Amino acid sequence: MTDRPAGRLTPGETAPDFTLTAHDGSTVTLSQLRGDHVVVYFYPAAMTPGCTTQACDFRDSLDALAASGYRVLGVSPDPVAKLAEFAERDGLTFPLLSDPDHAVLEAWGAWGEKTMYGRTSVGVVRSTVVVDPQGLVQLAQYNVRATGHVAKLRRDLGLDAA
Template identity: 75%
Template sequence: MPRLSAGDPAPDFTLPTADGGTVTLSDLRGSHVIVYFYPAAMTPGCTTQACDFRDSLGSLQSAGYRVVGVSPDTPERLAQFAEAEHLTYPLASDPQHQVLEAWGAWGEKTLYGKTVVGVIRSTVVVDPDGIVELAQYNVKATGHVAKLRRDLQLA
């Protein structure tokens, strides 16, 4: 799958969310949006990453950033995850991988020494006009939000 780069238009999407609603990227225009893609709710690495975003949400929002998490989990599973971890930003469900593929976050990766196809842990920052500002692929779950804050000069 092709990956997004700075300067690319961010592919629009509308996905169901954990709270029973939907999130549409174009509805968030006017704000910077951090879209992060993760493999599975309620797994150790994904929980670490989600909680890091949760713990940084106030400072990210005060700097003009919105956060959206996307995984192939069902909305019901995402609702359980959001409740268990007190996540207050949108968690979006992409079980058909259409958005994951369009954003370059689905494809071959190495897992425990084997090549598999699945979610590539990725983060894309979209500017207020819908243009990719920053795209990071194969990110680490632990410490990623702190690195992202440094990269965005928010640290």
């Protein structure tokens, strides 16, 4: 898949499998979720303002997403203990997954160069990838905004925006 831009995933290709540790100490393996649509969203850091807004938006839309057959997974480079604190503090009931070595972030095109306030740095590119029940990428969005992203995602998926 060398023709995808900057390592980013494109619709129709197989989503790279992974096994990561969740905030509650369990492990989540993507391929074990086959049969469901899975929203995998990548965010820079737990408990920061933008990431909290985005996580709470997913939390608040979780029932509607689940009713339409979608599961939600959040992935960041944060350690499990910080993710556990984040989940507890904000009542997040979907798995928050720890990717401290960036392997999954890199494989999914969500790690790389980004520009903020005129400065270029390397880190998490806020991204969302939807995986269909067969394990194929249905939708891949990169450089998304924290605020309003979940409503836009629901519209893009043809779900009623709440």
